[in-house]
Amino acid sequence: MAPAVLKAVAEKEGHQSWGLDLNIDFVNQLESYPQKSELTNYLMNQVWPSTAVFAYLSDIIDQFINRILALDPDVVGLSLLTYQSQIFTYWFVSRFKDVRPNIKIIIGGSGIKKFIADTNNGYCEDLKQLGLIDHYIMGDGELALVEYLRGNLDYSGIDTNTWIQATNEQLESYPYPKYEDYNFDLYRKKEIPIVDSRGCVRTCEFCDIIEHWTKFAFRSGESIFSEMLEQSKKYGIRHFYFKDSLINGNMKVFTRLVELVAGHNRTSSEEEKFSWQAYFIIRNSKQHPESLFALIKESQGDLELGIESVIRDVRWGMGKKFENEDIDWHLEMGRKYQIPLSLLLIIAYPTETLADWEFTKQWFKDRVEYGQNSVYQVQLNWASILPNTTLERKNKEYGFEIGRFPSIWFDTNFKITTQMKIDYINELNNVCEPFFAGDLHHILKEFQASAMNVVTSYSADL
């Protein structure tokens, strides 16, 4: 959504601008490319490809550059979603600067670093030193881009590692993203992304979001709903995906939002009703009463529940301070009101024991009744030690060594081996199978494949 966000910001400043989502074009073109895996392996892991694959990459780069040049811009801003865009961007800007050296290039987005809380800005500095880019923007671009366009290059966040986080008032004052240059037909799912908050109210030790956005900032329910109304009128899309870490960080705001959306849905025809999907934190039944779930149902919400561990003590140690009864409360409410639920779970967390694994398997077996009856997915995520997180800093206390990648780490006491983890993942996959909707079986396969990759890398690492 960054191109649409930055387009709106630039236009508010009086600049003509276009927001192109080159990623979706690239992803769609790649789908039919026979050497897709070779190219993605290069772009993600720098495994050098054949010259034919490079020629294909070069063709796509030229295609994108021609699209941009047809608009005759003075400045090109590239927003990198993840670090996996870095290799593509490197060659893209090399070609771009070769064709049009006088057009300014700025890069930004969380992908300019390997991980969002990473303090290493080496990639940007290298590009700047080589003259491949003119400037880079750290952190949120909504404020820094405005300052860049005003010529204030000393603003924190422009070519610096430090940046200024927006306040609630600033979040609220941002113009709504402009998707005029997007072709929504290119996306698998037609939905409008919305930023409702930044940061988190919790301080989970494994999370790098709180290291990046150190304060929780949020918009009002009225502001978010107003954006939903305007975007749905402009683009004819009524499904919204809230992009941030949690939609219910501020209960007053969230309650107001679902009241407004539920009210809209009550008075709208079926096709005009809104629906939404968001990450959702679990609280107890006093804070999340049944009336709230009734509103979520009416507002057609789809919740991604950050459970992460069903072991109470492990979960509290992570910083997720809710009880197992609270999880059951959400499952029960989900089933009663038929709210789609996706459960997020971290597999083989460093503080988990073999007994915990057995408990986890049994926990899912005991709740199989919720499978495809509100719970349509269990997202199993391999425990990763992300840079600059509390978890990383606790490596000695927890007894683990970190490898080359966040997902590669090992128990220094060798009580739990990698093979044991792989076996556990496979067993848990089987246990969780009833929770997956029919078309989600590929997730299991992908997960098993990635688990095997981890083993291979792990062996190489040791």
Added chain:
Amino acid sequence: MKIEFNFEFGIYNGSMSVTINQGEHKLFESINNTQKNLTAIIDLTSPGTLTIQLDGKNNNVDTNVDSRGNIVADKYVQLQKLIVGRVPVSNANLYNLCCYTTITGTQVNDTYWGWNGKVCINFDHINPVLWHAHNNPKHVIG
């Protein structure tokens, strides 16, 4: 395509001259350079081989060797860095790219040029992405 050559000059009894040609076209020339480091920037508009012509070395007097046979001063040119389309060529690839033919007819791959002669570098692509794909394999980014 922008090409940047970063040369180091060994200055002893003056310096070697460097001329960069594409076919008949002279794109760069350095005669009587007095600085240790010199950068040549070329904008290549059509594909072809660049020839770096090296002259001005008298091998009888322009290399000073001490009684133990060690070179203590030398007139030479060394290609320190080659940047193509703003992307640097790795040292290993740079060495392989430089086909150096001395005036005596010896042909080697080297970036240290202590004899008169010529160095040919192939620029069969003027799109930096394609050039690096063919000539700068396993270039590591970051």
